[in-house]
Amino acid sequence: MNGGTAMPEVMQFLFSGLTVGAIYALVALGFTIIYNASEVVNFAQGEFVMIGGMATFFLYAAGVPLWAAAPLAIVAAVVVGLALHKLAIEPARGASVVALIIITIGASIFLRGVAQIVFDKQYHRFPAFSGETPFHVLGATLLPQSVWVMAGAACAFALLWQFFERTLAGKAIAATAGNRLAARLVGIDTDRMIALSFALSAALGAVAGVLITPITLTSYDVGTLLALKGFAAAMLGGMGNPLGAVVGGLVVGVIEQFSAGMLSSKYKDAVAFIVILLTLFVLPHGLFGRGRIERV
Amino acid sequence: MISALRSSRLAPLLLLALVIAVAPSVFPSVFYYEVGASIFIAALAVVGLNLLMGFAGQVSLGHAGFWGLGAYAAAIGPTHMGVPPLAGLLIGVLLTMLIAWLVGRPILKLRGHYLAVATLGFGFLVTMVLTNESRWTGGPDGMGVPRLDVFGFVIRGSRMWYWASAGVLLVGVWLALNLVDSPTGRALRALHDSQVAAAVNGVDVARYKLTAFTISAGYASLAGSMAAFSDGHITPTSAGFLHSIELVTMSVLGGMGSIIGAVVGAGLLCALPQLLTVLHDYEQVVLGLTMMLIMIFLPLGILPSIAARFGRGST
Numbered sequence: 001m002n003g004g005t006a007m008p009e010v011m012q013f014l015f016s017g018l019t020v021g022a023i024y025a026l027v028a029l030g031f032t033i034i035y036n037a038s039e040v041v042n043f044a045q046g047e048f049v050m051i052g053g054m055a056t057f058f059l060y061a062a063g064v065p066l067w068a069a070a071p072l073a074i075v076a077a078v079v080v081g082l083a084l085h086k087l088a089i090e091p092a093r094g095a096s097v098v099a100l101i102i103i104t105i106g107a108s109i110f111l112r113g114v115a116q117i118v119f120d121k122q123y124h125r126f127p128a129f130s131g132e133t134p135f136h137v138l139g140a141t142l143l144p145q146s147v148w149v150m151a152g153a154a155c156a157f158a159l160l161w162q163f164f165e166r167t168l169a170g171k172a173i174a175a176t177a178g179n180r181l182a183a184r185l186v187g188i189d190t191d192r193m194i195a196l197s198f199a200l201s202a203a204l205g206a207v208a209g210v211l212i213t214p215i216t217l218t219s220y221d222v223g224t225l226l227a228l229k230g231f232a233a234a235m236l237g238g239m240g241n242p243l244g245a246v247v248g249g250l251v252v253g254v255i256e257q258f259s260a261g262m263l264s265s266k267y268k269d270a271v272a273f274i275v276i277l278l279t280l281f282v283l284p285h286g287l288f289g290r291g292r293i294e295r296v
Numbered sequence: 297m298i299s300a301l302r303s304s305r306l307a308p309l310l311l312l313a314l315v316i317a318v319a320p321s322v323f324p325s326v327f328y329y330e331v332g333a334s335i336f337i338a339a340l341a342v343v344g345l346n347l348l349m350g351f352a353g354q355v356s357l358g359h360a361g362f363w364g365l366g367a368y369a370a371a372i373g374p375t376h377m378g379v380p381p382l383a384g385l386l387i388g389v390l391l392t393m394l395i396a397w398l399v400g401r402p403i404l405k406l407r408g409h410y411l412a413v414a415t416l417g418f419g420f421l422v423t424m425v426l427t428n429e430s431r432w433t434g435g436p437d438g439m440g441v442p443r444l445d446v447f448g449f450v451i452r453g454s455r456m457w458y459w460a461s462a463g464v465l466l467v468g469v470w471l472a473l474n475l476v477d478s479p480t481g482r483a484l485r486a487l488h489d490s491q492v493a494a495a496v497n498g499v500d501v502a503r504y505k506l507t508a509f510t511i512s513a514g515y516a517s518l519a520g521s522m523a524a525f526s527d528g529h530i531t532p533t534s535a536g537f538l539h540s541i542e543l544v545t546m547s548v549l550g551g552m553g554s555i556i557g558a559v560v561g562a563g564l565l566c567a568l569p570q571l572l573t574v575l576h577d578y579e580q581v582v583l584g585l586t587m588m589l590i591m592i593f594l595p596l597g598i599l600p601s602i603a604a605r606f607g608r609g610s611t
Contacts, residue, residue: 041409092592101355101412102548103591109541110584117577224537228420231413266428273417280402280410 008139013257015137019146019215021253022153023049026208027230028237028245029160030201036177036240037197040089040100044108045230046223047115048202051077052209053218054115057124066126074206080111081202085195108223115220128214149211156207157246160200164242173197225269229256232272236279238289247287305477308556309470316462329454331567336461337523339562340468342546343555344515347472349544350553351481352508353488354404355412358419359543362513364426364535365392366520371441371530372432381444385521389514396513397506404505419540426532438531441524457526464522465559468515472555475511484508488553516543538580545587551597560599 027045034042055073060066088103095103128145135142164170175183176193184190208226209218233252237244252275260268279286316336323329345359369388373379379387403414426433433439444451451460475481483504487494495501524530533539542565550561568582569575575582594601 041412043412088588088592092595095591095595096353097409098349098353098355098552099591099595101357101409102544103588105357105412105541105544106584106587106591108584109538109580110588113578113580113582113584116580224416225420228413228417231409232417235410235413267424270421270424273414273421276410276414276417277399277402280405280414284405 006139009261011138011140013261014254015140015142015146017254017257018250019143019149019253020212020256021233021250022150023208023212023226023249024229024233024252025246025249026153026156026204027226028233028249029157029242030204031230031234032240032242032245033173033197033204034201035234037173038089038194040104041231042084042198042201043101043104043227044084044111044223045201045205046225046227047108047111048077048081048205048223049209049212049226050115050218050220050223051080051111051202052206053213053222054119054124054209054220055206056210056213057126057218058119060126061124066129069126070210073210074203077202077206077209078199081198082195084202085198089194089198090191108227112220112223119220121220123217123219125213125217143215145211145214149215152207152211156204160204160242163200169193169196229272232275232279236275236286238286241286241288244286244288305473306470309466309473312469312556312559313466316466320458326454329458333454333457333461333526334523335559335563335566336458336465337519337526338543338546338566339559340461340465340522341516341519341543342550342558342562343465343468343472344512344519345543346512346547346550346552346555346558347475347484347515348508348512349547350551350557351476351484351488352505354505354509355544356415356509356512357412357537357540357544358415358417358422359512359516360535360537360539361415361419361422362392362396362516363520363523363539363543364422364532365395366517367441367524367530367534368426368433368520369517370444370521370524371439374442375439376432381442381525382446385444385518385525388521389517392517393510393514397510400506400509404509405502416537416540419535419537422535423532423537426535433532436532438529440529441527443528444522444525451525461522461526464518468518469555469559476555480504480507485553538583541583541587545583548587548590548597551600554597554599554603557597557599561597564598 027049030045030048031042034040052073055076056066056069059069059072064072084107088107089100092099092103128143129148130144133144135144164174172183172188173193173196175186175188176190180190183193229252230249233248234245235248236251237246237248252272255275256268256271259271319332320329341359341363345356348354348356366385366388369391370381370384373384373387374381399414399418403411427436451457483494483499486497486499487501487504491501520534523534546561546565547558548561549564550559551557569579590597596604
C-alpha cells in the first residue's frame with residue numbers, strides 16, 4: 001500500500017465497519033432468534049430490513065413525520081413477519097429442510113415483488129435523524145447517523161437481553177428453543193412462542209432498515225445481500241448463538257470496510273462469501289458455537 | 297406393450313422424444329421453435345439441478361452462477377482467445393465442474409442451509425466478477441457471442457436450435473436416468489432419505505453429494521453455453537440470483553426427484569411469461585408465490601403428485 005496506512009484512515013474504516021457491522025449484527029440476530037425457536041433459517045430476513053426502510057420513506061414522503069413513520073414501518077414489518085409464520089411456515093409443519101429453504105426463499109422473492117408494485121424500483125433515503133454535520137474523532141469523521149446506528153443497535157441488544165432474561169415470554173421462547181416437547185409439557189404454547197420469535201425478528205430487521213437508510217439508501221432489492229451478510233455473520237459467530245451473531249456482524253462489517261478501503265471496493269460484497277467459506281474450512285462451528293451431537 | 301413400456305426405465309425418454317418430434321406440427325409460427333429451444337435449454341440445467349435437489353436432497357441457490365460460467369466461456373473463448381466455439385463450450389463445462397468441485401468440497405460436508413447460503417454467495421461472486429471485469433466480459437452490458445459451428449456445420453436460426461437443443465436434452469435426460477439407476481443413484485437416494493442411515497450402510501455421504509453437485513454444475517454450464525450461442529448475446533443477469541431462483545422453481549414445480557418432471561417444470565415456467573405478457577410486472581410475485589404454494593400443498597411437485605394419484609390403483 002502507499003507507504004502504510006495512516007491512523008485517521010484506519011479509524012475511518014473502523015467507524016464505517018462498525019456502522020454496517022451493527023446492521024449485519026441485527027440481521028444475524030434476527031436469523032438466530034427464529035433459528036433457535038423453530039430451526040427454520042429464514043431467508044426472507046433481509047426483506048424485513050427492506051420493509052423497515054421503504055415503508056418509513058413512503059410514509060415520510062406522504063407527510064408523516066419521521067418519529068411516527070419509523071414505528072409504523074416497524075409495525076408493518078411485524079405484521080408481515082407474523083403473516084409469514086401463519087401462512088407459510090405453520091402450514092408446512094414437518095417439512096424437510098429443503099422445503100423450508102424453498103418456502104422462505106419464495107417468501108423473500110414474493111415480498112420483493114410486492115415491494116416493487118406497492119413502492120417502486122427507485123433508490124430512496126430520508127434525512128438523518130439529527131443532521132449531517134460530521135464529528136471529528138482522532139482525525140476521522142463520524143456521521144451523527146452512524147452514532148444513531150450503533151447506539152440503536154446497542155439498545156436493541158440490551159432490550160432483547162432483558163426480554164430473554166427477565167420476562168416470562170422471553171423465557172418461554174428460550175424453553176421452546178431448548179426443547180419443544182418439554183416446553184409444551186410445562187404448558188407453554190410453543191406455536192405462539194415461534195410466532196413471537198418471527199415478530200421479534202421482523203422488528204429487529206425493520207429497526208436496522210430504519211437506522212441505516214439515511215446512510216446507505218434503500219430499494220426493493222436490498223434484502224438478499226443483507227441476508228447473505230447477516231447469515232455469514234451468524235455462521236462466523238456460531239449458528240444459534242446470540243452473542244456470536246453480534247460479534248460476527250461487527251467482524252464481517254469491519255473486514256468488509258477495511259478490504260473495500262485497502263484492496264478493492266468493487267469486490268467488498270465478496271467478503272461475506274469468503275467469510276462463509278473460511279468459516280466452513282477452519283472453524284465449522286463458528287467462534288462461539290459448540291459442535292452439536294446429532295441424535296438419529 | 298404399454299405395460300412393457302411402463303416398466304422400462306427408458307420409457308420417459310421415449311415419451312419425451314415423441315413429444316419433441318410431434319410438437320412442431322402444431323406450431324403456428326417460427327416463434328414457437330424459439331420458445332421450444334429455450335425450454336429445452338433451461339430443462340437441461342434443471343435436469344442437472346434435480347439430481348442434486350431431488351436425489352441428493354441438497355439445495356443450490358447459485359446454479360445460475362454455473363450457467364453464467366458456461367455462457368461466458370462460450371463467449372470469451374472464441375472472442376478473446378481464438379478458441380473454436382465448440383471447444384469453448386467443452387472447456388467451460390470442464391472448468392465449471394472443477395470450480396464446483398473445489399467450492400463444494402468444504403461446503404458439502406455440512407447440511408442444508410450451509411450449502412444454500414454458500415451457493416447463494418457463490419452466485420453473487422460470479423455475477424460480481426462478470427460485471428466488474430469489463431475488459432473481458434463487456435461489463436453490465438454483456439457481450440456478443442459467435443455462432444456455434446460443429447466441425448464446420450454452423451447452427452443458426454430458431455428451427456435448427458430447436459432440434460439441436462432437443463438432441464442435447466435427450467442425451468442429458470438419458471445420462472441422468474442411467475445415473476439414477478446406477479449404484480451412485482441408489483446411494484444418492486439413500487442419503488436423501490437419511491444421511492445417517494446412508495452413512496451407516498457404508499455410503500460415503502460427502503463424496504456422493506460432491507459428485508451430484510459437480511455433475512449438476514456441468515449440466516448448468518452446458519445449458520449456459522448453449523443459451524449463449526443461440527441468443528448471440530449475454531449479460532451478467534444470466535448468472536444472477538433471480539435466474540438461480542427460476543431454476544430452483546422449475547425443479548420444484550415439475551417435481552424434485554423426477555427427471556421428466558424437471559422438463560415439465562422448465563416448460564411451464566418458460567411458457568407462462570410468454571403466454572401471459574401482462575404478468576411482466578408481477579413476475580417476482582408469481583415466482584415467489586409458486587415456490588411457496590408448491591412446497592406447502594404439493595411438496596412432491598406436479599408430476600410425482602399426478603403419478604401418485606394414478607398409480608394407486610394399478611400397483
